[in-house]
Amino acid sequence: MQRHWFLFFLLAILNLTTGAQAEPAHDYGAWPLIDARADYQRAMTDRVAYLVEQGETLSVDDVQSLISANPAVLARPETSVLANGINSGAIWLVANVSNPTADPILRRVSVGTGWLERVDFFLITEGQQPQHFVGGDRIALGHRSIAKRLPSADFLLPPGKARLLLRVETADPMVVPLYFSSITENHSREQAEAIFFSFVYGVMFALSAYNLMLFAGLRKWRYLFYSLYTGTFVVVTASYNGIGMALLWPDSVGWQQWAPPLFMLCFVSSGLAFATSFLKTRRYRPRLHKTIQAIGVAYFALFGVFFALDKQGMALQLAFLVVPVFTVLMLYMGVSSWMAGNQSTRYFMLGTLASAIGASVTALTVDGVIRYSRLGYHALDIGMVVDAILLMLALADLTRKNKVARVTAERTAQIDLLTGLNNRRGFLPVAESLWSLSTRKGGNVCVAMIDIDHFKSINDQYGHAAGDRILKKIADELDNSRRKGDLLARWGGEEFTLLLPETDEAEARTVAERFRHNIEQLVVNDHGRMIRCTISVGVASRHAQHVTLEHAISKADEELYQAKVQGRNQISTGRTSDAA
Structure with a gap:
């Protein structure tokens, strides 16, 4: 080497x-x-x-x-x-x-x-x-x-x-x-060094294997690149420390000379690939992303030429050049992403800084500029372990934020933005669970469909903006009037639906009557205009074991139609059956 x-x-x-x-x-x-x-x-x-x-x-x-x-x-x-x-x-x-x-x-x-x-x-x-x-x-x-x-x-x-x-x-x-x-003391020293390398390589291999499993499960390229980054660091350091030759290629002197520069290019390339994936440079810094790709291709092409010409010295000089470029690019990407507001970059920058400081201390130690110490000599290894752990934290932080964003997006998709109530997508999964639970236990359960009377006339008379404000006021009143445990949602337009677990037909009618009365008493002051509304309610109760929620909603919708036909501002109830 x-x-x-x-x-x-x-x-x-x-x-x-x-x-x-x-x-x-x-x-x-x-x-x-x-x-x-x-x-x-x-x-x-x-x-x-x-x-x-x-x-x-x-x-x-x-x-x-x-x-x-x-x-x-x-x-x-x-x-x-x-x-x-x-x-x-x-x-x-x-x-x-x-x-x-x-x-x-x-x-x-x-x-x-x-x-x-x-x-x-x-x-x-x-x-x-x-x-x-x-x-x-x-x-x-x-x-x-x-x-x-x-x-x-x-x-x-x-x-x-x-x-x-x-x-x-x-x-x-x-x-x-x-x-x-003595030979005994020599063995003790070698064992101590083996323990140190086992710790360093163990941490790096564990992180590499864990991220490889994450990649297999999630198919996110950043996990694969991070796995390669930590794994190739082990291979590179093992090759220049003689561990690779002692364990893997004891007779391959030629390979021992070519392995370090080749593995070094792989290490740097996987590190840059991870950084570009983690920092999303393809989307946010496309020119920088293309520049990094061009540099990587150029390095490997030159290495291939030097290998074909058997110019190992020039390949090593090329590998020498890779390292400072790699360090500068990593720090530059981290700083740029930080300034762009990516908070997850703090771990990335701290990790890159740790490895850069470790490399600097080791460089100054082996060059005789600062007094030799085992800590200074192994500062690079320690810095890379810190770097790997911090980058793992960066990945975990990014994963956490993505999960929060995904949960928020899913929750937002289940919420009606105007009223703040569940929409049909948010209502049905929970309602199905409650309905199934009541069915298994043989308990009572009812469904109510609620419609605002003559809402089209309100929109025509006062405008859609006023109509939205009135709809929001009515939704708030319905939400305040429901019992704890009842599930309320905006079904669509001016319609609402209500699931009433552990409730028989008489109790459901009482709840519906409270809704009707409260809305009838509600006066909406819209820019000095006093607006009153009424609602019609259709209630369906389950009276057969195998009735589905879908059948119950359909029956409640039929009862709502009857309430409107009979003059609105009233309640109509009915029972479901297996034949419903």
């Missing part, structure tokens, strides 16, 4: 100042000394010295001769982890190891960075052949001296003194956390 892709947008600038990060060489007189009995639990690069190759590739003998001739070529790291930035050249770590005991001591020497291309370990003891181990992601897992994700070597240190040299080569950021410990 040749690039720590996610950090390009800072590293490209910081690389100009990399030379200023290394301390001037000092003459320490002798090689640094490590006590072989020590079991260092943390990185201890600050206990060794290092020198940077200047153009030519040096051999072990060249390094020893160079240091002997001029000890000032050695520099000492200021922190426990050497961070020299990108394109800093191959480096040599050197130290003497002292074993003051009479027995050999087994120690594992390892470098805790998974993207280094090649690490050579040398142990030189007097009178013996140098021991040489090799690791790095340009070497197939089975061909490494120890088949592990991180470059490692096990040395049996003899009594007396030995000389330890490591040559580290990479075009990525030169981050060298050197460990010198």
Whole structure:
């Protein structure tokens, strides 16, 4: 692997100042000394010295001769982890190891960075052949001296003194956390790191799987894009950390070099696809949407050309360019949507900001600008977890708002806008349930149909606007006159319907009479004009087990017609039967 892709947008600038990060060489007189009995639990690069190759590739003998001739070529790291930035050249770590005991001591020497291309370990003891181990992601897992994700070597240190040299080569950021410990301590450290990655990857995979299920159920593309976004982040980080090679493609060195830039393009593309879907740029920002699509197509086309020409270096440079463009576009879309009034964008912006800050802190850490720490080194992973969780909250918030809007729309569709009563669509489902319940329990239930007498004449005399106001007043009076539990609705025009559960024919007639009387006494003052109205009511009671609500409404409508024929402003009642 040749690039720590996610950090390009800072590293490209910081690389100009990399030379200023290394301390001037000092003459320490002798090689640094490590006590072989020590079991260092943390990185201890600050206990060794290092020198940077200047153009030519040096051999072990060249390094020893160079240091002997001029000890000032050695520099000492200021922190426990050497961070020299990108394109800093191959480096040599050197130290003497002292074993003051009479027995050999087994120690594992390892470098805790998974993207280094090649690490050579040398142990030189007097009178013996140098021991040489090799690791790095340009070497197939089975061909490494120890088949592990991180470059490692096990040395049996003899009594007396030995000389330890490591040559580290990479075009990525030169981050060298050197460990010198027992194998047991090494395993403990690896387990702790495995727990951390398990947490990060577990969260991301869980979110990815959950959103994939949401997509399968709801068929909303934003869930699929979000699933791909979180899933490809895991694949990308696993590829550059060496986890992918250790678990999935141990012998595919070529694929290990091409996987990071390819997965990176997939990660960025799915992130932008999610952002455009979530923020609805196709509808609200069509020009920006087309621009993003064009950029995505261009990136993949260029990657295909570089792959066909076997220009892996240029593909990595392209991947470097993708990251800052991705970050800027995500932030720009978030800010634009926020300014346009999309409140759900607050989670989106916070998430994008978290990942950008995490990437920046990790970039500054691996480039040596800020003091190395495990928190800073893993800030990118932590930032992406925060980003993923916040984006999930954004999706949940958007889903909640869509549900509220849908429920509101459905409720609005069931409400008569003029009177505020249920309309026929809102009345029938509830009435059917109440009717079925009364039928099962064998209880009484009645239906009433109500019509305003001579309402057409009112519209003709006073106008339709006045007619609407009078209709609203009458609806309010009917609503106030009904009993708690009765279901009232505007059936259409000047007609209303009323369902009376647990009510026999006599009770229903009493309720209807109260309605008729209250409306008869109602005087509507419309701009100084005193207007009176009356109503006619038809009531139908259920007297057979299998009578449907539809039959009852039809019977009540017949009774309403009889009330009008008989002179209006009165009530007519009838009974339904199976034959109705």
